[in-house]
Amino acid sequence: MPFHKELLEKRENLIKSGINPYPYSFEQSCPIKKIRAEEAGFLDKQVSIPGRIVAQRIQGKASFVDIEDFDDHIQVYFKKDHVGEAGWNIVMQLDLGDIIGVRGKVFRTRTNELTISAEEIQILAKTTVQVPISKKTEDKVFYQLADPEIKYRERYIHWITEPQARQKLVTRARIISETRKFMESNGFLEVTTPTLEMIYGGAEATPFETNVKALSNQKVFLRISPELSLKRFIVGGFPKVFTICQNFRNEGIDRSHNPEFTMMEWYEAYTDYEFQMKRFEELVFTVSVNTTGSGKITYQGREIDLTPPWRRLTMVDAIKEFNGIEVESMPEEEIKDFARKREIDIQEPFNLGLAIDEIFKATCEDKLIQPTFIMDHPMETSPLTKAKRGKPGFIERFEPFIVGMEMGNAYSELTDPVEQHERLCRQRQAGQSQKGESGHPVNPMDMDFVKAIGCGMPPTGGVGLGIDRLVMLLTDSHSIREIIAFPLMKPKQ
RNA sequence: GGGCCGCUAGCUCAGUAGGUAGAGCAACGCCCUUUUAAGGCGUGGGUCGAAGGUUCGAAUCCUUCGCGGCUCACCA
Numbered sequence: 001m002p003f004h005k006e007l008l009e010k011r012e013n014l015i016k017s018g019i020n021p022y023p024y025s026f027e028q029s030c031p032i033k034k035i036r037a038e039e040a041g042f043l044d045k046q047v048s049i050p051g052r053i054v055a056q057r058i059q060g061k062a063s064f065v066d067i068e069d070f071d072d073h074i075q076v077y078f079k080k081d082h083v084g085e086a087g088w089n090i091v092m093q094l095d096l097g098d099i100i101g102v103r104g105k106v107f108r109t110r111t112n113e114l115t116i117s118a119e120e121i122q123i124l125a126k127t128t129v130q131v132p133i134s135k136k137t138e139d140k141v142f143y144q145l146a147d148p149e150i151k152y153r154e155r156y157i158h159w160i161t162e163p164q165a166r167q168k169l170v171t172r173a174r175i176i177s178e179t180r181k182f183m184e185s186n187g188f189l190e191v192t193t194p195t196l197e198m199i200y201g202g203a204e205a206t207p208f209e210t211n212v213k214a215l216s217n218q219k220v221f222l223r224i225s226p227e228l229s230l231k232r233f234i235v236g237g238f239p240k241v242f243t244i245c246q247n248f249r250n251e252g253i254d255r256s257h258n259p260e261f262t263m264m265e266w267y268e269a270y271t272d273y274e275f276q277m278k279r280f281e282e283l284v285f286t287v288s289v290n291t292t293g294s295g296k297i298t299y300q301g302r303e304i305d306l307t308p309p310w311r312r313l314t315m316v317d318a319i320k321e322f323n324g325i326e327v328e329s330m331p332e333e334e335i336k337d338f339a340r341k342r343e344i345d346i347q348e349p350f351n352l353g354l355a356i357d358e359i360f361k362a363t364c365e366d367k368l369i370q371p372t373f374i375m376d377h378p379m380e381t382s383p384l385t386k387a388k389r390g391k392p393g394f395i396e397r398f399e400p401f402i403v404g405m406e407m408g409n410a411y412s413e414l415t416d417p418v419e420q421h422e423r424l425c426r427q428r429q430a431g432q433s434q435k436g437e438s439g440h441p442v443n444p445m446d447m448d449f450v451k452a453i454g455c456g457m458p459p460t461g462g463v464g465l466g467i468d469r470l471v472m473l474l475t476d477s478h479s480i481r482e483i484i485a486f487p488l489m490k491p492k493q
Numbered sequence: 494g495g496g497c498c499g500c501u502a503g504c505u506c507a508g509u510a511g512g513u514a515g516a517g518c519a520a521c522g523c524c525c526u527u528u529u530a531a532g533g534c535g536u537g538g539g540u541c542g543a544a545g546g547u548u549c550g551a552a553u554c555c556u557u558c559g560c561g562g563c564u565c566a567c568c569a
Contacts, residue, residue, distance in 0.1 A: 004503060006520055059532085060525035079526055096519075109527045117527095130519070132504045135530055205569065252568035361569095406569080 003128045010093050011126045019090065021126035026050050026101040032072040035106060036114060042106040049074065049116060050101040050124055052160065053094060054133050063091055064115075067100065068163065075115040076102050087121050097127035097160070134161050152481050153489050168475045168483050171291055175471050176244060178290045179264060182283050188240040188266055193229035195246070196220045201443045202227025202384070205249040208259075222248035227384070227462065228449050230267045231413065234460050235452045242266035244467065255479040256405060259488050262467040271461035272386075272412040273396045277373050280400055280408065280463060281308040284371075284470065292474055299403050299476055302369060310371035310400070315356060318364045318374055327356055335359075353378025353393065368401035375399075383423035385411040402473055410463035417454035424450070 014021045029047040051067030051074070058064075061080040066073055080088045082104075094100065103120040151158040151165070158165050180190065198218070200207045202225030211217045226243050233241045244264045253259060268276070285295045285306045295306045319327050327335060332350050339346045339355065344362045346355050356378050368374070375398040376388050388394040396412035414420050424445055471483040481487040 004520090006503085055529075057528050057531050058525090059528055062526040062528080064528045064531080066529080075529075077527070081526070109529090111527070111529075113527085113529070115527085130503050132519095135505090135518070137530065203569080249569070254568085255564095257569070 004130045007095060007126070007128045007130065010095065011128055014090075014093060014123065014126060017089070019123065021123045023122065023124060026122065026124055028101070032067075032069045032074045035074065036072060039106075039114065044105055044107065046103065046105055047116060048101065048103045049076075050099065053096055053098045053100060055135075056094065056096060058092075061088075065091075065094065065100075067102070070166075071163070075109075075113050076104070077109065077115045077117045078121065079117070082117065082119055083121055087118075090121050090123060094123075095127055095130075096133045097129075097131040098123065099125040131157055131160050152487055155486055168471075168477060169485055171475050172471045172483050174291045175287055175474060176262075176467060178287045179283065179465075179467070180244065182286055183242045183264075183266060186240075186279075188242045188268075189238060191230070191233055191238070191241045191243050193223070193226040193243050193245060195223050195248075197223055199444050199446045199448075200224050201446050201449070203247075203249075204443070206251055208248045208250050224249055225464070226263070226265050227464070228446060230265055230462070231449070231457065231460070232452050234267050234269055235455055235457045239269035239458070240266070253488065255481075256469065256472070258468065258480050258484055261480075261484075263464055264467055265462065265464045267413070267460050267462045269458040269460050272459065273375070273398055273410055273461055276410050276461040276463050277310075277312065277375075277398055278308070279461075280373075280410065280465070281306075281310045281371065283465070284400075284407070287470070288474055297474060297476070299473055300478060302403065304370060304402060304473070306371055306402075310373055312373045312375060312398075314376040315360050315374050315378070316376070318368075319356065319359055322364045322367055323359070327359060328352075351380060353380035357381050365401060365406070366404040369403055371400060371402045373398045373400050382411065383427045384414050384420070386414050386416075405469050405473070406466070407469050407473070408463060408465040410461065413457070413460040413462045415453060415457040415459060417450055417457075420453050421450045 011021055027048055028050050030049075032049060032051065035042045035047060035049075049067070049069075051069045053065055054068045054073060055066035056063065063078040065076045065078065067076055078088070078091045083091065101122040101124050102116055102118040104116045104118040107115055107117055109115050183190070196210075196212070198220055200221040200223065205224045207221040207224050209219060209221055211219050223245070225247055226245055230241055230243060242264060243266075244262065246260050247263050248260050250259065251257070268279070285308055288297060288306050289295050297304050297306065313321070316326075316328055319325065323338075325338060327338075330338075332352075335352075335355055336346055336350070338344075339359060342362060344358050346358060357380070360374070364374075375396075376391065376394045377385075377397045377399075379385075379387065379393055379395050382395060382397055385395040385397050388396050398410050400407045414423065427443075428445060468480050468483060471477070472480060475483055477483050
């Protein structure tokens with residue numbers, strides 16, 4: 001039982017004295033913030049305000065209680081003469097964390113504190129769990145919740161005790177809202193794609209599995225990416241579509257990875273990846289301006305300038321810039337030697353494309369602080385992308401990096417159905433011998449997807465944007481757990 | 494899996510020349526009708542994460558285990 005004995009007794013006492021500590025509604029005048037903002041209009045006027053008790057100062061037959069609502073707080077003054085015997089009995093039963101409603105006039109005390117002089121008090125929710133409410137003044141914190149486990153596992157306590165912790169989730173909501181507005185104002189249609197799929201694809205990741213009872217326990221997977229669904233929209237005649245959805249990947253958990261995470265993907269017919277780089281930087285810049293007020297932000301002490309245009313750098317050039325080597329023209333043995341010295345794992349049998357990708361990840365990613373589009377990856381890294389014009393062995397793909405984090409992934413989408421089929425086959429063959437690019441079992445062949453492309457898919461630029469990473473960036477959050485309301489945690493015990 | 498840190502009252506934490514546990518807040522009682530970390534006096538409350546060991550004696554030293562956090566590795 002999570003309940004606190006003494007608080008339970010107080011609840012009982014209230015019920016015994018004929019008070020329902022969990023009533024049905026409360027008519028409120030306005031948010032507290034409005035009283036503070038329009039004080040002159042409220043002074044000496046009756047208001048009716050609900051809030052959670054965050055501080056209590058009892059003084060004989062008077063009592064001062066601070067109550068808090070979503071984004072402000074205000075002092076309430078209880079005087080026995082004003083609230084009467086019955087009201088006073090309730091005031092004496094109050095605890096930190098209780099939610100109450102008060103009716104009374106707005107005034108300023110001798111010490112000039114904006115206050116509601118209560119004439120009526122109503123309990124709206126009696127706490128039965130003791131919540132660790134922070135003690136602090138304007139400039140000093142006397143104590144506050146420090147246990148990071150409680151912060152993430154019992155998020156409601158985190159939010160109750162640290163109102164500023166709510167702010168990141170508010171910003172998250174606004175980022176998603178602004179993102180949606182940007183897409184819609186550019187003529188995109190928001191669509192919904194299935195979470196449960198018989199065949200997963202569109203990314204390289206281990207999926208979560210479950211089964212469907214109604215279909216003889218047919219095995220199904222939780223989507224790892226909405227890509228293949230969205231391309232079917234394009235084939236079907238929707239030229240500009242996007243979706244914001246949860247993806248599920250049964251892999252590592254760390255400060256930038258949660259097993260379920262939010263992605264936006266969009267597909268735009270008749271465009272290529274060059275066009276989408278512009279769209280991407282414009283989107284991120286606009287969202288930043290509309291949520292933080294600026295296109296220049298600070299992340300973990302570093303100034304980041306999101307103003308377009310961002311730097312464009314091919315993967316091979318990035319390796320050259322940070323390592324001084326021309327990896328394309330190096331003999332196999334030299335590349336292996338280079339990798340060995342830096343403890344970079346190169347798979348056997350040797351494959352130049354995969355080696356380039358590994359070397360890039362190990363030596364360049366964390367150095368890409370200012371917004372940079374890394375482009376033109378080796379062909380082996382994705383079977384869904386068109387070949388790079390004029391550069392055999394490479395593809396038209398880009399990944400935007402900011403503060404060393406990969407923020408998204410985009411292609412000039414492969415639209416030749418025969419080549420698409422061959423590329424998927426080749427990937428599966430490679431998968432049978434070496435378990436794919438990164439040790440994962442290779443995705444199953446989606447023949448229906450190949451058929452869809454065969455029905456005629458216009459040239460298309462497709463982009464994925466990691467919403468959680470973007471929120472981390474714009475809220476200056478070190479861990480993805482800070483900006484996911486309920487991150488997956490190991491079970492207690 | 495490696496490294497580091499933590500686990501003591503309801504909450505936040507003190508507590509090593511090893512001597513059977515403390516503070517603040519919360520709770521309970523009394524005083525106090527404009528306080529703001531309100532104040533004053535008093536009371537109750539802990540098998541010190543678990544199990545072994547060393548010792549006359551362990552929250553404290555040793556061993557093992559459990560739980561958690563951070564971090565590195567792995568993994569998109």
